[in-house]
Amino acid sequence: MVDAVVEVFLGKLLNALQEESRVVIEFKDQFENLKSELQLMQSFLKDANRLKRKNQTLSSILGRLQELIYEAEDILADCEVQSKDQEAAAGNWSKRFSLSDLAAQYPTGKRLRKINKKITDIKQNISSYLQVPFLAPMPSTDDVLNHQVSHPVYDHTQVVGLEEDTQKIKDWLFEANHGLLAIGMVGMGGLGKTTTAQKVFYDRQVEDHFERRMWVSVSQTFNEEQIMRSMLRTLGDASVGDDRAELLSKINQYLLGKRYLIVMDDVWSLDNSWWLRIYQGLPKGNGSSIIITTRIEKVAQKMGVTEVRTHRPKFLSDDNSWLLFRNIAFAATGGDCVYPELEAIGKEIVEKCKGLPLAIRAVGGMMLCKSPYSSEWRRIADNFRQELADNDNLVMASLQLSYDELPLYLKSCFLCFSIYPEDCTITKDQLVHWWIGEGFIPLRTGRLATEAGEDCFSGLTNRCLIEVVDKTYNGKVHTCKIHDMVRDLVIDIAKDDAFSGSDDSSSRHLALRSDINGRHIKTNLKLRALLSTTKAGEVNKVSSSIAHNFCECRYLRVLDLSKSIFKRHLTGLLDQVGTLGHLTYLSLSNTHPLIQVPHSLEKLSSLQILDVSNCQSLKMLPSSITRLKKLTVLDVSHCGSLEYLPKGLGRLSNLQVLLGFRPARSSQSRGCRLAELGRLTRLRTLELLLTQGEEIGDDEVNVLLQLRQLQFLTISCFHSHGSDLVTKLDKFAPPPQLDELCLKFFPSEIGPAWLNPISLPMLRYLAITSGNLAKMNQRFWDHNTKVWKIECLMFESLSDLDEEWQMVHQAMSSLRIVKVSWCPKLESFPIEDVGFKGGVWKKEEQRR
Structure with missing residues (x-):
């Protein structure tokens, strides 16, 4: 590259x-x-x-x-x-x-x-x-047009041509009675086995039918203990210190007497001894079932799948192939081909995909991001024909072409996926912070780095190179993963281009592992990035010698130590981190034991991102962090022992994201007061933690109005006390350009007066979770003069909310997505999906 x-x-x-x-x-x-x-x-x-x-x-x-x-x-x-x-x-x-x-x-x-x-x-x-x-x-055509598709435009939950397959599997599940029914889905990679299994797993009828459901990604590299831990995690049990026998006993206890469904996705091993041991510990009967997806038929047979319960997905028909391609390539126009001159070329491209869904997705995502000119489409079609002549693997040929056609800045971003283990769930924030830290993201004049990073992520998502795993209530991606065939490609390219590889002594980008070779790291003068890439529920156990060795890598830009346990105190290590003069991104999130961040961080003059979230023992941040002039992201969220941030935070004029900000009280002379936030004029995302009224001075209630670029605001009042906070909050004034507002643990029974369509005319996303809220302020309903523009709404765990749903819906005529749960007093809330003008209204059933 x-x-x-x-x-x-x-x-x-x-x-x-x-x-x-x-x-x-x-x-x-x-x-x-x-x-x-x-x-x-x-x-x-x-x-x-x-x-x-x-x-x-x-x-x-x-x-x-x-x-x-x-x-x-x-x-x-x-x-x-x-x-x-x-x-x-x-x-x-x-x-x-x-x-x-x-x-x-x-x-x-x-x-x-x-x-x-x-x-x-x-x-x-x-x-x-x-x-x-x-x-x-x-100038690249993609670079010129990128702004047109910088936001997500394709709904990845849409599937084409799998309705009959889904219904077939569901019918088999509902027929199950005795024993443990084994269903196999067998076929080559890219046929849609996992997609079909997901459609079945998340189907409403299937959810209602099974009392317990577990999804386990098995893949090529696994062990029996990891499988059982994954099963328990889906049941809500972390089970960190148990041995295999205890893990299996726990699984049995959770499932005993219950009808359950297990999906074992992407199984490769012909050695089924691991499965036989797990199978013997599972309770049988009650109509429980297991679905196995695999490319190898013998694997399914060894796991108990009979011929009559083996499903072999077929290639998509010509009509469904074209429909899938249209839905992606013309997503910006609702799947309609509004350029007649492109239809013939598009069908020629689709014909080369031979009905393979993964290949169609790859080329469809690529064409979505191309200019709608026949000359450009013809060039792609010719290149695809040439690629197929050189590569007899259809999927890999389509993925290679998709990579070749990426804008240059996205190539670097895409290769970052090469260091993550198979089936690893990856947080979007870690990727975006990495890209910012290494300078992979091009910045136009005045463009915020965090905003540009989000656009780069959307660029890869729109090209169907990333699979969405988890979204927030309003559809924003939180975590993602990549298909194993995409991973094969990205690993090959990264190794050929010396981006990353298996050799710790020469790779420029490495995953932090418990078994990493400390001596090799110490001698690796090329190392640019070292990141923790643990799977869910796992941690890195890092020896002190290894930790000191990576402080010898003088050109290190990115250091992510999140979810790591250090065998000695972290202070000595962090003092050495201060010698890494080129460091731009440092994450100590969820590290143990982290009690304080040393003053040596002031030497990191290039630092742009500092993440110390989820460090419950962290008691203080040094005042020296206020001298990090390039800092754009500061995350101190979920740090329960941190009372305040140091005075002088307002000097960080480049700060764009501030999470977990707890204002100092007047008695805390060394702490940062709310008034200082008014100087952070580039702030785009802010999370405020408020516990008492003293944290908001009388002259500070309007401070947020000075933040002209603030788009996302969260106000959390967890552990709040005293009626004075309610009074101060009611006088609070958020900036009118807010796009998203989240209120957590709101202490008052009546909503704030400023939560109305006049004060927040641009608000599109609103989430209110937990707290004492029972009634909205009367100004909330003031839709006679101004209507809400809210598109996505979430009410969660509001046990006292006593409102009429029809009034809410009437006040918010633009609603597209609604999520409501644990709101038993919300009257006349509909249970079934409702169609309405402008699209489909998605929501979750209330749980009472």
Whole structure:
């Protein structure tokens, strides 16, 4: 992916030259030469990158170029850090003209001249090899049009052509009576086995029929204990310290006397001894069933599946293939092909997919993000034909083409998936923070990094390269995963391009594992990112020696230690983390034991993201964090022992996301008061934790009105006390441009007066969960002069909410999605789905 590496480096170089930092300017001529050479090469690097798969010589040339770019990027980073050090020392005359600085400049200039010479030679070699002239780089069509599809436009829950398959499996389940019915779904990868199993698993009739349901992703790498822990997690039991016998006994206790359904997804192992042991411990009867999806028929047979209960998915028909493609490729127009000249080309592309759903999704997602011109579609169709001629695996050919056609910045983002284990559920925030930290995301002038990161994630989602796992009530993706065949492709590309791989001593991006080789990490001068990639319910146990070793990686940009247990106290390690001058993203979320963050973090002048969420023992943050001028994300949510944040937080003028902010009371002189938030003018997302009225001064009730870019606001009053907080909250004034508001544990029986369509005219998403709310303020219903624009609504765990649902629905005529649960006094709430103008109204049945 040398073209993507060049793109990322040029973005960083252009920013550095514009900032005109002291040391960068010292080598401005060399950096300018480097920029000019690389910009000329961009015109043919994409073609060279595709051709290198067929030619070892070209592959070797591009590999050398990529290493040179990485070396130049390291030099640039060193120059920027040195500039900051000099600026920090500017007040000290004795440090302004250090002889050591002068001595360092000579080898740096020499290295840059060598890099420029080698890159010029490589440019000539590639140009001669491809027989193409040097051309000025043309803007990518995808880059020009990306803003049109930067938001999610395709509903991934839609399936085509699986209705009969789903009904067939459901009928078998409902016929089950004695023993434990085993149903097998057998077929090649990409046929839709897992999709069908999911449709059955989440079907309302199936939910009502079974008292317990468990979904287990088995995959190629598993062990018996992991399977049982996964089963228990779906039953709500963490079971961290139990052995296998105790785990199986617990499973039996949960299922005894119950009708249950187990889905064992993607089973590979012909050795079924693990299953026989689990099977023997499961209660039988009551119509309980198991569904097994596998590519190997013998696997299903060994797990007890008979021929009469074996389902073999078929390829989609021509009509269903075209329908699936249309739904994706023309999602922006509701699945309708409004460009007649594209229909013939589209059907030609679909015909090459031979009815394989995964291939159709891949090419459909790719075409969704292309310009609607017949010349562009014809180019893709020709490239697909060529790819199929070179690759007899239809799915891999379609996925490779989809990767080749990604915008350059998305290639880097996509390859990040290569370090995650099979069937790993990945949080969107970790990915977006990683992309920001490594500079993979291009930023237009005035564009917020977090917003651009969300768009990059949507770009991969729209191309059907990411599978959505979990969403919030309003449809925003929270977690995701990738299909195992997509993972095979991304691992191969990442290994070929030295992005990541199995060798801890030379990979630039690594997953933090308990068995990671500490010596290899210490000698790995290339390492850019080290991230925790644990599966649900798992933790990393990291030895102190390994922890100290990764502090030796001087060019580390991204360090995510989340969900890790350290065998010694973290303080010593974190003191060493302060030596990582290039670090931009640090996550200590859910690490143990973390009591305090040391002052050494003030040395991380490049830090943009700091995540210490879910650290229940964390008592304080040092005042030095207020000097981290580049900080854009600060997450201290779910830190129960943290009383306040340090005074001076208002200096962090680049802050875009602040989660878990607890204002200091007047008696807490070293804490940050609410008034300081008014200086954070770039803040986009804010989570406020309020417990008593003293935390809101009389002159602070309007402070949020100063936050002109705030889009997402959460106010949580967990553990609140005193009637004065209710009084202060009622006077609170959120900014009128809010897009989403979430109220948690609201202490008053009457809703706040400012929760009305006049004060919040742009509000689209509203969630109210837990608390004492019984009635909405009268202004909430003031729809005679102004109507709500709310599209998605959630009421959850509001046991006292005593309102008439028809009034709510009348006040919010634009509702698309409704989620209501545990609101027993909400009158006349409908149980069945209701159709209404503008679409389908989705909701959850109330649980009483």
